[in-house]
Amino acid sequence: MGSARMNRPPDSYFERGLALLEAGDYDGAVAQFDSAIKLGLGDLAAVHVWRGEALMLLGQYEAAEQSIHNALREQPYLAQAYLARGKLLQRQNQRDKAIADLSASLQIEPNYAEACYARAQCYEDLRRFSEAEADLTRALELNPDLLPAWEARGRLRARRFELDGAVSDLSHYLRSGGGRLHDNHSETQGYLLILRVWRLLWRVVRLGRRG
Structure with a gap:
């Protein structure tokens, strides 16, 4: 041995x-x-x-x-450690402290896509939707293969009634295999169908108003 x-x-x-x-x-x-x-x-x-x-x-x-x-x-300046502690604090619903740690991670390593994604989740939990979307967009600029960020931004955009962006993001997530990888393909596909129906109805309503 x-x-x-x-x-x-x-x-x-x-x-x-x-x-x-x-x-x-x-x-x-x-x-x-x-x-x-x-x-x-x-x-x-x-x-x-x-x-x-x-x-x-x-x-x-x-x-x-x-x-x-x-x-x-x-x-002391390990960005990954601040990311890990930020995620831990988020799990304990200490979101303001989590944001502080995730921001520290990004100060050390500004191009850390995972830290942007994690901070976006905290912002969304606090209903700071603009900041959440900005972080998700930045995460995807840094790492377009970060599939959960496509799903998260799609669902956030749907929550903000940005239906075109939501449909685009969630479609990309499914096309890229995110649903199968994260075992939510059918649920996301069903949700995407609902969004497409909403978008169609909204377009019909807008056309009716113009008429």
């Missing part, structure tokens, strides 16, 4: 932890990250951040916050 560990590449615990995290085995991911931390292997700040993500998904918020704090102690 000892020799097998010695023969492992330095980042193997971290990489295995990431694979388990992606597969939904959050306990297993935490165990791998703990091994990396115990042995002092790899980028420890990144390990602490991803460990915090796994703990957050397990609902262990205090432990997650401590892990992210440890990451910031290793690297």
